[in-house]
Amino acid sequence: MAAAARHEHLLFGGQTLDPQGRLTEAGAFEAEDAMALPGVTVPWRRVLDYWRAVDTADRGLPSQVRFGALRPADRGLLKQALNQASTARLQGLGVGTDQGLDAAELRAATTALDRVAVMDTPWSAAFVSWLAQQAGLGPEEFAFSEAHVDYAGAAWQAAMAEVAGRPTPYAMRACNLATTTPRTGDLVCHARGASAELDSFERIGAVLADRPTGGRALPMHCDVVVAVEATGFDAVGGNVLQSVSLRRLDFAPGTTRLDPSYRPDGCAATAATESRCTERHMSRQPWSLLLQWR
Numbered sequence: 001m002a003a004a005a006r007h008e009h010l011l012f013g014g015q016t017l018d019p020q021g022r023l024t025e026a027g028a029f030e031a032e033d034a035m036a037l038p039g040v041t042v043p044w045r046r047v048l049d050y051w052r053a054v055d056t057a058d059r060g061l062p063s064q065v066r067f068g069a070l071r072p073a074d075r076g077l078l079k080q081a082l083n084q085a086s087t088a089r090l091q092g093l094g095v096g097t098d099q100g101l102d103a104a105e106l107r108a109a110t111t112a113l114d115r116v117a118v119m120d121t122p123w124s125a126a127f128v129s130w131l132a133q134q135a136g137l138g139p140e141e142f143a144f145s146e147a148h149v150d151y152a153g154a155a156w157q158a159a160m161a162e163v164a165g166r167p168t169p170y171a172m173r174a175c176n177l178a179t180t181t182p183r184t185g186d187l188v189c190h191a192r193g194a195s196a197e198l199d200s201f202e203r204i205g206a207v208l209a210d211r212p213t214g215g216r217a218l219p220m221h222c223d224v225v226v227a228v229e230a231t232g233f234d235a236v237g238g239n240v241l242q243s244v245s246l247r248r249l250d251f252a253p254g255t256t257r258l259d260p261s262y263r264p265d266g267c268a269a270t271a272a273t274e275s276r277c278t279e280r281h282m283s284r285q286p287w288s289l290l291l292q293w294r
Helices: 002-011 043-051 075-084 087-091 103-120 124-134 148-164 201-208
Strands: 015-017 023-025 172-176 187-191 220-229 232-240 243-250 287-293
Touching: 002 124, 002 220, 002 232, 002 243, 043 103, 043 124, 075 103, 124 148, 124 220, 124 232, 148 172, 148 201, 148 220, 148 287, 172 201, 201 287
Parallel strands: 015 243
Antiparallel strands: 015 023, 172 287, 187 220, 187 287, 220 232, 232 243
């Protein structure tokens, strides 16, 4: 997974966040239709390829097309409507040859729908699932999903099975990021949005322990660890600032554990900590979960 993640990061232009969570190198964004490197698939089509790892039932993922309404439209239904308006279809109904969308117009409209769906549908979990597929994992070893919580929950169940002495084919176990050193290929994860209060291993674990795959939504994000050094590690994630981005995360001084200043409560503005706490900007998240290769 790490090698594939590094490769995609380079193909997306090498967008990078420094240890303080500041953007130091801008790469290509998901919506772009051109690449600086010749012969490389353009970004939005690369993202569309990631979705193939989770769309095994041909559900038309990514599906969301937002247009200002309360709920997004469905890309598949919109494509059906376009096909109904094609010249070939309308001529069969007795409409004149100058009516409807010709082949080029239909292709342009459906391509635009695909591109909008890429921008409107979160794809970070599809990216991780694609990386797992590239690593050769099968469905018994990894829960391919458009939701991070599905494969995180499967890793939690695998860890519980290990503790109970039961065999499990799953490739990863859930560990406490606060007490476990990341290794290359592992995933570092956190809850986000309205679920950000699940800011510890114990709290997020209480949800994962009872949640079936495909259960209630739990917004999360995971990055793939691509390098570990004495002072910290590099991790690559998809849909981070609309790109495939690499971020550097430091260890706490003298340890091989993530510096607590990355957590939302890590820089509490008190007289005791303010002078020695480092601001982490866009990398400040409730990091709590490590999915470790077994």
